[in-house]
Amino acid sequence: MTNPLDALGTTVAAAAALWSGEPIEGMAGGRLVALNEELARARRLLDGAHAQVAAEIQRQSRPELGPEGLAKIQGYRNPTALIAATNGTTAGEAARLVQVGEATAPRMLLSGECAPARHPHVAAALEKGEISTPASAAIISMLDKVAIRAGREAIAHAEQTLVAQAPGLTMDQLSKLILRAEAWLDPDGVLPREDELRADRSLRIREDRNGAVILTGTFDPEHAAPIKTAIEAIVTAQLRAAQEQPDDPDAVRRTIPQMQADALALLCSHALDCDHTDLPLGGATVIVRVSLDDLENGTGHATIDGLAAPVTVSTARRMAASGGIIPCVLGSQSEILDWGREKRLFTRAQRLALAERDDGCAMCGAPPGHTRAHHVTWWSRGGGTDLDEGLLVCDPCHHRIHDNGWEIRIAGKGVMATVWFIPPAYVDPDRTPRRGVRRRFDLAV
Template identity: 65%
Template sequence: MGQWSIDELSALTPGEVIAVNEALGRARRLLDAAQSRVASEISRQSRPELGPQSLAKAQGFRSPTALIAATIGTTNGEAARLVQVGDATAPRMTFSGEAAPARHPHVADQLAAGRIGAAAASMIITMLDRVAVRAGMDAVDQAERRLVESAPGLSHDQLSKLIARVEAWVDPDGVEPREDDLRSERSLTVREERNGMIVITAHLDPEHAAPVKTAIEAMVTADLRAQREAGDDASRRSVRQMQADALTRLAEHALGCDRRDLPLDGATVVVRISANDLADGTGYATIDGVTTPVSVSTARRMAAGGSVIPWVLGGDSEILDWGRAKRLFTTPQKLALVERDGGCAMCGAPPSHTKAHHIRWWARDAGPTDLSNGVLLCESCHHRVHDNGWDIRIDGTGVAAKVWFLPPDYIDPSRTPRLGGRARFDLVA
């Protein structure tokens, strides 16, 4: 790239801008690693038993986190996180005076290499420490390896989703108590403001939220589609307004059940769990569109309530590969794509926000209507793929296949494939 100054960014090519952004990101993560080690040492030299000789108190601060926050210009919470990460990733000393590895060596390695930052490290460490006693050392070590291998390149929200899945896998016995806590905290309040607006505030656990979220998302998706087709910019509603209208229509429907005008378009709450886990009562289940896993007992309860429709993927009565015989993907094919992609295979939007698209176009490229040529994409990612020159590759067959997105060469000259779909969060590759 040669020499340049920050004022010359506008002269860089898109690929060079991305390269600069990645270099700065790595530099920031390396700085996080150094800062966390320093924060840990400040904390060590500010132990309460040192009294007036505490480093923080000698500097005029009541605590090491107050010292760190003031000197680097951050919050006490961020300073505490740096101390936490530093303590968990610094080499230790045994009581006999021998050197010992860090408490979380895999996190320490990735942090020191600049592959993850302090925020990601803290999220991983917090979960591992929470389940360590119940899960055992071997399971925690395996979970730590899995997380640090997958964390690079994930956003905060995506990493949170992966951590929730890993926690349920490493500590399945803890899923039910956690969801019991959430269920006990569910609430909904309705109050009227002075100007006449009605304010509804709800806190719902995953089981109770799933049908509400699925129905509202399906109606909003239908409204957005109709709004685009109408092309009437003057009457456009915001997504928040559409969500409010959807809730109103659901209530109106409940008050007059003979009405059939809700555009739910086949929306279904999908709870997935293996047949063995469902029969044995082991493991955990997941709900499409909801991050937090649920227990087997919750999955059974939802099934008993009619929220789960049993179906056998790829059974004798379902043709999953149509070749050129059909242009549109069938319902069984779409369910299979949901199983494989988990929603938008590129950005992770829930299934209700997506459509099944041909990778090789049906008309232009004579692409077949088969799973190996299909992918779930939201409207935005669909345009991004086609307008910006991204390619999609499917490795494997059926619902176990992996979806890879290949960026155009102006973004990444090496065109390094990026894993998409549900495989980003699966525990077994």
């Protein structure tokens, strides 16, 4: 193996030629990309050289040397502590450097002869700066794990294939490739791994001091697939709907994690409100408690059974418009003045009629499956449950209507009626009504 610092010097010189002292701001795009590539290669070469040094530090600090080992002479309890301290990294990262160095350095046999590296293809790619040490460590770990069961020839072929495909891949992409290679090398190991993942599945739910509910989940592929697919389908449809109105000045801008959280909440709300489900929900219902004065005046707060943190009355009003949720309205002496019914809202036939009229979210156009039927006049203010008082809106638009001062008018009767949204004055000083999505694209004849 040649000295990797030779190649490193050449690469650093090439990077220096591309960036010869002028400011990085405004550098031409092609030159900037070339500089990035040279710097990335230099980093890979440097890490490869460092792996060799780490492996030699490990060798000169082996346990049988006792207090004469290099690490202990330098005042460290072991070689990984020495490497981590000098690098400013974790012990795990130092151990990974040692692992890669030991697997890619030439071996000294008991006979005194020098043998090739245990993983020669990884070693050659490292020497050329083609793959990083994290990628090398991931490949080496998997190959060593299945080496006995897979056999020498299969391991050598897999190593060559993985090293050839690794350049240009992110670590997440390479991890997928390594998992598939492992299944090919050790097909009998897939079932035990699945059993282990299934046994480790969990979902923890806790409420923090600020009232945020934190979900921490780990799922095996079987249980994760429907969760991931359903959430991604909802998010994808909502992103597509947003792309159709890119210039909407008052559209709700959410991050992907926020959209995924909303999608999970939507799926659970749908399950609670569904009449045709085999889920063992056992009548599970969300109960929101609020005083009559606070409900009418919009002051104070409400509480949700099962959660410690209070919520605003506006949140309680939104929740009261949703299926699977019972509002409990209390008087001044905490007596129950109104105990709402869980299935107080629109029937299945009415929802179908609303879907025919609104074609999904009447405000943004999200698909019908991502919407709920809501009252034009708030339920808490006596809104009726009929087509003239109902519309389909998704949760983000529901928030916008309730929180931002939008008004709704429905002109006409039945499925041919037109929904109008009247913006607040800060959005449009003239408060010009806007047609609902379904009628927005009707051809006037």
